[in-house]
Every structure is written in structure tokens, then in C-alpha cells.
Amino acid sequence: MIDCSKSTISRWLLLVCLACGLGTRAAADEPPANQRENWKPLFDGKTLTGWKPTRFGGEGEVRVEDGSIVLDFGSSLTGITLSGEFPTSNYELQLEAMRAEGIDFFCGLTFPVKQSHCSLIVGGWGGSVVGLSSIDGKDASENETTKYMKFEKGRWYPIRVRVTDERIQAWIDGKLEVDQDIRDRRISTRVEVDPSKPLGFCTWETKASLRKISYRPVKP
Secondary structure, three states, X not given: OOOOOHHHHHHXXXXXXXXXXXXXXXXXXXXXXXXXXXXXXXXXXOOOOOEEEOOOOOOOOEEEEOOEEEEOOOOOEEEEEEOOOOOOOOEEEEEEEEEEEOOOOOEEEEEEEOOXXXXXXXXXXXXXXXXXXXXXXXXXXXXXXXEEOOOOOOOEEEEEEEEOOOXXXXXXXXXXXXXXXXXXXXXXXXXHHHHHOOOEEEEEOOEEEEEEEEEEEOOO
């Protein structure tokens, strides 16, 4: 006999709604199937072709070693900046980053956001802060994207950033950690990392390695 009581029907409706909601979120997290490939490499694994060491002043050595870009200790920033052009919106960028030595951010990724730029900080402010710098003038350590994560030295962390006209999203180690609506928000960078524009990576008094850097366009 089928139970058609109001309570049973309500439970079924709740389960259906939850399933639909989860499916919608999963779809929002991942691009359509026809966009899941077509990654274009930005680093050949052998040379710094297409990149240049960033002139922060006091920067450490930048070199290619064992298929990765090594950013040595600087006083205080060391980094690389893309030499060519890069999209300003509707794109994804991915890489793997590793903190080799030091206790501060091992991936400060500065990227275009329409007519402005923003930075994703991974492991900053003493080693654990993740977030965007800056939202309405507030740093990664003091806005709604601020998170605290533990990072192990010597471990590679996959990082992926998606930029559209409406959102900035970032995945670290396969998990969505930043999901920021940027409509009617002021997006900017700290002045210290301005030399990283339009696209660049840097570290703060930390030795790090970067590899498997690539990007692809996405539909808004």
C-alpha cells in the first residue's frame, strides 16, 4: 500500500529539492563538458620563455629546475610576470604550487579582472591565510574571502582560478575555497604586487616551485 500522507509527500518533495540543488551547484562548479579540455600551456617545463623575473627590488633568483619554476627567497618578494597578453575575463588558469622553505605565501597569483586586477594569496600572513586581495580595498586577511588552511612543505597543491564578469572562484587541492560575487565591488591589488600585472606569480620571503601552468577560455 502506498503511503500518501502529507508528511510522507513533504519528505519526498524535500529530497527532490535537495537533489536538484546539489545538481545545480555541481553544474555551477564545473564548466560544460565541451570546455573541460583545451588547456593552453603557459610554461614549457624547460625554460622561462614567455615569462620574465619580476623586478620588485630585493627579489631572489628565478630559475627552471626539474620541470618547475623555482622562486628563491627574496627580501621580500620574488616572482615572475607573463611577457605577453592575457584575457581579462571569462577564463580559467591552473597550476601546481609547492612551498619549499619559509612560512609565508608560496603562491601570490595576480590576474586580470576586466579593467582591473586581483591577487589570490595562498598561505599568507604567517602561512595559513587564503583569500583575494583586494575586495573594496580590504586584503585577503580581512574580507569575506578570508580562510585559514594548513599547507605542508614539500607538497604540490593544485590551484585553479576562474574569472568571469560576475565572479572570481578559486579551487585549492580540488576544493572550492573562494566564490566571490564581484558585481558592484571594487577589485584591486596591493601596490607591492603591481609589477606582477597583467599576470604573475610571487612569494613573500618564501622559496616555492610552480609547474603545469596553463589556461583556457570559458563561457560566461
